Amino acid sequence: MEQEHWPHPPVTAHRRAATEEESRRANGPDWDRYADEYQATHGDFLGDVGFVWGPEGLTEADAGVLGPLAGKDVLEVGSGAGQCSRWIRSVGGRAYGLDLSHRQLQHSLRIDDATGIAVPSVRGTATQLPFATASFDVVFCAFGALQFVADIDRAVQEAARVLRPGGRFAFSITHPTRWMFPDDPTEDGLMASQSYWDRTPYVEVDDVTGRPAYVEHHRTLGDWVSILAGAGFRITALLEPEWPDDHERLWGGWSSVRGRLTPGTAIFGADLD
Numbered sequence: 001m002e003q004e005h006w007p008h009p010p011v012t013a014h015r016r017a018a019t020e021e022e023s024r025r026a027n028g029p030d031w032d033r034y035a036d037e038y039q040a041t042h043g044d045f046l047g048d049v050g051f052v053w054g055p056e057g058l059t060e061a062d063a064g065v066l067g068p069l070a071g072k073d074v075l076e077v078g079s080g081a082g083q084c085s086r087w088i089r090s091v092g093g094r095a096y097g098l099d100l101s102h103r104q105l106q107h108s109l110r111i112d113d114a115t116g117i118a119v120p121s122v123r124g125t126a127t128q129l130p131f132a133t134a135s136f137d138v139v140f141c142a143f144g145a146l147q148f149v150a151d152i153d154r155a156v157q158e159a160a161r162v163l164r165p166g167g168r169f170a171f172s173i174t175h176p177t178r179w180m181f182p183d184d185p186t187e188d189g190l191m192a193s194q195s196y197w198d199r200t201p202y203v204e205v206d207d208v209t210g211r212p213a214y215v216e217h218h219r220t221l222g223d224w225v226s227i228l229a230g231a232g233f234r235i236t237a238l239l240e241p242e243w244p245d246d247h248e249r250l251w252g253g254w255s256s257v258r259g260r261l262t263p264g265t266a267i268f269g270a271d272l273d
């Protein structure tokens with residue numbers, strides 16, 4: 001499990017266009033750099049064999065967005081260390097992982113060994129799934145991949161392609177309304193400071209190489225409806241989990257301060273006809 005690590009490069013944040021290739025070339029290495037810290041910080045909350053949809057702590061056991069899982073073939077896109085897929089395996093589903101980051105997949109292997117529940121996983125990208133057409137009953141992302149890809153139509157079409165007829169696609173993302181606010185968990189993060197409709201990506205540019213080092217993309221709620229409908233999906237759920245009263249977790253820009261007032265996570269469920 002030893003792997004070379006390098007410090008985060010000095011970066012400057014911009015709003016600028018970023019292609020699919022630029023996004024992939026930036027975000028893979030970025031997740032490689034961040035993976036150890038991410039797992040150390042959030043691993044206990046996620047649970048080695050646990051499925052939470054986001055920082056509010058809503059579990060799939062409570063939400064039931066994916067429907068019955070026993071005996072189902074399931075693909076998790078942006079699977080990270082595979083916690084969600086491992087939980088699906090623990091309830092009888094055949095879950096597989098796919099992630100862009102080698103280091104995240106090393107963490108997945110580490111937890112496979114520790115728990116005795118292995119999630120077969122592959123390194124790849126959401127826009128080019130290395131699976132045959134109509135291979136899965138369920139495809140999902142728990143904050144995985146979708147905010148990091150430029151070619152979102154292609155990613156959603158790929159999910160549709162690998163699903164069997166009647167299959168379900170579900171995903172959680174940062175709630176689109178959060179785009180308007182600074183990424184600040186305090187009260188200062190409650191003042192809208194940029195347009196909800198401005199889809200220009202957030203790009204951190206490496207000060208030395210001039211290349212993107214991290215890219216995040218934004219779509220409005222209306223965009224998501226069009227993207228899903230355009231790929232042949234019928235939307236069956238849009239959950240906006242409320243921040244629980246006794247929940248004091250701080251996760252990037254998510255906190256009880258903002259969570260009690262504005263939604264931080266959106267969870268879509270959609271079915272293929």
Ligand SMILES: C[S@@+](CC[C@H](N)C(=O)[O-])C[C@H]1O[C@@H](n2cnc3c(N)ncnc32)[C@H](O)[C@@H]1O
Binds near residue numbers: 031078082125127145
């Ligand atoms: C916030 S993590 C979520 C992982 C996991 N679901 C969890 O809750 O910890 C996002 C994951 O998406 C992966 N990712 C980013 N871009 C991707 C892409 N284009 N294709 C597949 N995975 C990608 C990252 O490597 C990272 O592991």
